[in-house]
Amino acid sequence: MRRRTAPLPLEAPLSAAALGRRRLQLRPQAPTVGLGVHRHRRMGQSLEFREFRDYQRGDDARCIDWAASHRLSRRVVRTFEAEEQRSVFILLDCRPAMRLPAGADKLTVALWIAQCLYRVAQTEGDRVIFGTLFGPNDDSPEILKGTRGMKRLLELSADLRSQSPADEAEWQAEPQPSVTSLRRLFAPASAVVLLTDGLFADPDGTCSALAQAAQRSYRSLHVIELDSWPMERALMKRGPFRLGALGGRSASAALNEVTAQQLTAAEDAMRTHRALMKRAFQGPGLVWPTDQPLSWPGTLPKGPEEVAHWFRQTFLAAAVLPSIWSRAS
Amino acid sequence: MMQIFALLVIPAGVALVAWHLVRPNFFDLRVSMAAFLPDLPHSTAARNRISLVPPVTSLPFLLRMIFLATIIAMLWSHLAPPPPTIRQTAPPHLRIVLDLSPSMALAERLHQAADVVTELLGKMKEAHPAACTDLALVAETLSVVPAAHITAALAAAETATHGQPATVLLTALGQPGSCGSNPTHAALVSDQPPAAQARQFGGPLIWWQVGAPLQNRALEGIRMSGGGISGQTPKIIARARDFGAGPDAPVLALKSPADSQKIRMTRDISRQGGWQAVLPYAGAGVYEISLTQGGAYGDDDRMTADLPDLRGYAVDWQLSGLLAPVALAGGGPGDPLVAPLAQVVPPSDRPALLVYDDWDSAGSSRIGVFRQQHPFLHGVNFDVLESNLPLGLSVLPEGFEPVLMSDTEGGRAIVALRANPRAAIVPAPTGADPDRRALSLLIFSNALRFITGADEVRPVDARHISGQGKVIEGAFFESETSRALLPPPDLAVLKDNPSAAAAARSSASEPPDTSWVPWLVVLAAIALIGERVSGLKWSRRT
Numbered sequence: 001m002r003r004r005t006a007p008l009p010l011e012a013p014l015s016a017a018a019l020g021r022r023r024l025q026l027r028p029q030a031p032t033v034g035l036g037v038h039r040h041r042r043m044g045q046s047l048e049f050r051e052f053r054d055y056q057r058g059d060d061a062r063c064i065d066w067a068a069s070h071r072l073s074r075r076v077v078r079t080f081e082a083e084e085q086r087s088v089f090i091l092l093d094c095r096p097a098m099r100l101p102a103g104a105d106k107l108t109v110a111l112w113i114a115q116c117l118y119r120v121a122q123t124e125g126d127r128v129i130f131g132t133l134f135g136p137n138d139d140s141p142e143i144l145k146g147t148r149g150m151k152r153l154l155e156l157s158a159d160l161r162s163q164s165p166a167d168e169a170e171w172q173a174e175p176q177p178s179v180t181s182l183r184r185l186f187a188p189a190s191a192v193v194l195l196t197d198g199l200f201a202d203p204d205g206t207c208s209a210l211a212q213a214a215q216r217s218y219r220s221l222h223v224i225e226l227d228s229w230p231m232e233r234a235l236m237k238r239g240p241f242r243l244g245a246l247g248g249r250s251a252s253a254a255l256n257e258v259t260a261q262q263l264t265a266a267e268d269a270m271r272t273h274r275a276l277m278k279r280a281f282q283g284p285g286l287v288w289p290t291d292q293p294l295s296w297p298g299t300l301p302k303g304p305e306e307v308a309h310w311f312r313q314t315f316l317a318a319a320v321l322p323s324i325w326s327r328a329s
Numbered sequence: 330m331m332q333i334f335a336l337l338v339i340p341a342g343v344a345l346v347a348w349h350l351v352r353p354n355f356f357d358l359r360v361s362m363a364a365f366l367p368d369l370p371h372s373t374a375a376r377n378r379i380s381l382v383p384p385v386t387s388l389p390f391l392l393r394m395i396f397l398a399t400i401i402a403m404l405w406s407h408l409a410p411p412p413p414t415i416r417q418t419a420p421p422h423l424r425i426v427l428d429l430s431p432s433m434a435l436a437e438r439l440h441q442a443a444d445v446v447t448e449l450l451g452k453m454k455e456a457h458p459a460a461c462t463d464l465a466l467v468a469e470t471l472s473v474v475p476a477a478h479i480t481a482a483l484a485a486a487e488t489a490t491h492g493q494p495a496t497v498l499l500t501a502l503g504q505p506g507s508c509g510s511n512p513t514h515a516a517l518v519s520d521q522p523p524a525a526q527a528r529q530f531g532g533p534l535i536w537w538q539v540g541a542p543l544q545n546r547a548l549e550g551i552r553m554s555g556g557g558i559s560g561q562t563p564k565i566i567a568r569a570r571d572f573g574a575g576p577d578a579p580v581l582a583l584k585s586p587a588d589s590q591k592i593r594m595t596r597d598i599s600r601q602g603g604w605q606a607v608l609p610y611a612g613a614g615v616y617e618i619s620l621t622q623g624g625a626y627g628d629d630d631r632m633t634a635d636l637p638d639l640r641g642y643a644v645d646w647q648l649s650g651l652l653a654p655v656a657l658a659g660g661g662p663g664d665p666l667v668a669p670l671a672q673v674v675p676p677s678d679r680p681a682l683l684v685y686d687d688w689d690s691a692g693s694s695r696i697g698v699f700r701q702q703h704p705f706l707h708g709v710n711f712d713v714l715e716s717n718l719p720l721g722l723s724v725l726p727e728g729f730e731p732v733l734m735s736d737t738e739g740g741r742a743i744v745a746l747r748a749n750p751r752a753a754i755v756p757a758p759t760g761a762d763p764d765r766r767a768l769s770l771l772i773f774s775n776a777l778r779f780i781t782g783a784d785e786v787r788p789v790d791a792r793h794i795s796g797q798g799k800v801i802e803g804a805f806f807e808s809e810t811s812r813a814l815l816p817p818p819d820l821a822v823l824k825d826n827p828s829a830a831a832a833a834r835s836s837a838s839e840p841p842d843t844s845w846v847p848w849l850v851v852l853a854a855i856a857l858i859g860e861r862v863s864g865l866k867w868s869r870r871t
Contacts (some may be wrong), residue, residue, distance in 0.1 A: 006334075034500035039592060072712060097361035097362075098360040098361070099363065100359055100360060102359070106361065112653060119750075163758055178658065188410070191516075199361065199362055199364070199365070201364075210645045228361060229362060232360045232362065235358060235360065236358065236360065238356070238375045239354065239355065239356070240354065240355040240356075240372035241355055241357065241358035242354050242356075242357045242358065243358055243359070243363065243364075243366075243369065244357060244358065244359030244363075245359075246359055246360070246361065246363040246364070247364045248364060249364055252369070254371045254372075255355050255371060255374065255376055256369035256371060256372055257368065257369065257370060257371075257372040257373075257374075258366070258369055259370070260368050262366065262369065265367055266362060266365045266366050266367070269365040269482075270365050273365065283536070314431060
């Protein structure tokens with residue numbers, strides 16, 4: 001007898017206190033890669049020190065740090081960070097594949113991450129824009145502010161989860177992204193966070209162009225890679241199965257089994273695909289730690305609580321977080 | 330039983346087990362990296378949808394089995410036949426019940442009954458040679474005689490003195506006898522018409538009525554009216570009933586404490602065959618009346634009663650401002666009480682008339698709701714009453730209900746009534762104003778007549794007596810001797826199969842015990858809720 005799977009909760013299973021603690025841990029660290037949401041390559045005039053730079057003709061003489069110049073035996077000037085309102089653009093991959101694996105779907109986990117990012121951004125006073133890729137509402141990203149923004153984000157999350165494919169044809173469809181409106185809302189010196197499994201196809205380069213645009217004008221692009229392969233690999237090892245349609249592949253009426261060699265081949269193919277995508281996305285502000293994705297457990301969870309526990313343990317230790325939340329101040 | 334089991338229990342149980350055995354050895358899977366999978370080989374495993382693993386460890390399965398079992402158990406009490414009360418191999422048992430009520434002594438009825446019993450014995454022997462037969466004699470007492478002694482019992486049978494209803498005969502069917510089993514067949518021999526309750530006997534039952542119609546007249550009872558404060562002369566009303574005795578008016582012989590006389594009765598058109606006579610009241614004492622031509626049955630022709638003094642009704646009068654009417658006699662604590670409400674607690678064990686003095690506030694309010702045609706308000710002029718309406722009581726003693734209310738403060742009770750024992754609360758008689766005096770005396774008088782029952786016809790405890798003065802109980806049960814005689818019954822039913830008779834009797838007389846069905850409903854509900862709650866447990870979708 002087959003039972004319905006209990007859905008994951010809509011709200012992120014991470015308290016604001018836990019997020020705040022992690023944020024404080026990461027705050028004083030200088031990011032090893034990238035610039036983060038609160039660190040920009042733009043110089044400006046503020047009280048926040050940025051770096052020393054060799055004096056050049058035309059620099060304001062008042063900026064010369066004489067003590068440092070004496071130590072270095074050359075004239076250096078102090079440069080400062082620009083003070084401006086920062087923006088976080090959360091971009092969510094909404095392909096049907098993100099709704100898998102059942103019971104621990106990537107879409108819900110991505111929505112949890114979006115809620116966590118919003119909570120921290122709200123604490124910092126940052127502006128948050130939420131948009132989707134490969135979804136039905138790609139052209140209408142929304143600006144979220146304050147506690148009302150959190151409520152709106154939960155409503156959007158519920159809507160996205162409810163738009164599940166109705167039949168095999170919809171599962172098999174390959175949606176195309178619409179990025180015009182997204183690019184228009186890319187603010188200078190903002191951070192774009194893309195939540196995806198990195199397995200989407202980009203035959204016409206739309207996504208690559210969007211990624212490049214997300215790194216111009218002192219912006220940075222942070223890709224949080226959601227890797228559910230360990231769990232789905234465990235699923236396929238359970239026995240004969242009928243494979244459902246997805247992303248251009250039709251459903252199989254016959255019973256299939258998968259061999260270890262085939263699993264290895266699929267793993268290699270995914271690794272190659274992600275490497276190619278990373279290369280296509282590569283730009284001055286890309287942060288995509290492909291070797292440290294947010295990996296699903298290799299065992300089948302017994303319930304939503306187990307998935308929530310895994311998320312709490314994994315997300316706060318994710319490799320991409322320092323690049324987003326650290327701040328040299 | 331087995332058919333129900335086969336039709337209900339087995340299919341339901343098998344269906345439930347089969348439902349839980351549907352466990353395919355494969356599953357439907359959708360993986361997010363399907364595009365990166367090579368062409369997968371077909372599985373060599375056979376596709377099985379049913380697994381033979383017993384589902385006994387599954388909690389939902391057990392809960393569903395409990396739910397199914399309770400539902401079947403609930404239906405069982407209605408569908409399954411009750412267990413037979415006798416063994417299938419038990420021989421037939423005929424219980425003959427002979428009515429020995431007083432009316433069976435009339436004419437040749439007892440002899441005819443004896444002949445009928447003999448004929449029944451022969452027919453039963455002919456139908457079932459191995460049958461056990463006994464005879465129940467229903468007189469003052471009930472005795473069951475085995476077959477060997479029936480002839481002697483018939484010869485010595487004597488009718489009872491006191492009358493009894495025909496339904497008493499049916500109690501003889503449940504009496505133990507020498508046959509050691511419950512009767513499978515029953516035959517009742519009586520001069521009474523068949524009782525409707527006889528159908529409750531499930532097996533074959535014969536009601537054999539004997540005795541030709543005989544004319545009879547019977548005294549029914551004695552009632553009294555008048556006396557006390559009713560303003561009418563006390564009188565005695567004797568009632569009689571005619572059972573086929575013809576149009577001639579019966580003559581009643583009266584022996585009163587004063588004299589003896591004969592009175593011709595008159596037709597009472599309110600009752601079919603009814604006669605009545607109004608007898609003169611001659612003071613307290615024993616009265617004896619008798620019909621001079623009473624017809625076939627004589628023990629219903631004579632009655633006696635000890636009548637009280639109807640000219641003085643005892644009342645416990647405690648009103649100081651008003652003298653008791655001369656028609657009332659002085660009473661004590663056991664008699665109806667007449668007293669001011671403010672000075673006594675309304676007695677709950679005797680009638681009472683309680684008054685309250687509220688005329689000082691009269692005229693300040695209007696009549697509210699009241700009961701139409703109530704005896705308390707008989708003759709009351711409402712215009713006068715409204716212009717002199719007392720304020721009334723805001724709170725009534727326990728058990729009293731208002732009869733008339735004012736519209737002040739949402740309604741205050743002016744006149745109140747208690748049904749049992751009779752009691753009333755009315756404004757006190759007053760002499761301050763002619764209108765108020767007339768009003769208060771009228772309402773007071775109405776209430777006094779009500780609690781003393783002055784305007785009613787009251788039954789009297791009268792009893793039938795025989796010519797020798799012996800009290801005859803239930804004589805009127807025997808009075809209907811002129812009923813039409815039914816033809817002899819069909820004795821073919823004696824040939825019925827005893828097991829079928831017993832089964833029919835069991836199903837008819839012993840309804841299934843369904844007192845435990847509500848508990849099964851509770852158990853089923855708990856199992857259903859448990860099954861639903863267990864369904865909330867999360868399980869992985871495959």
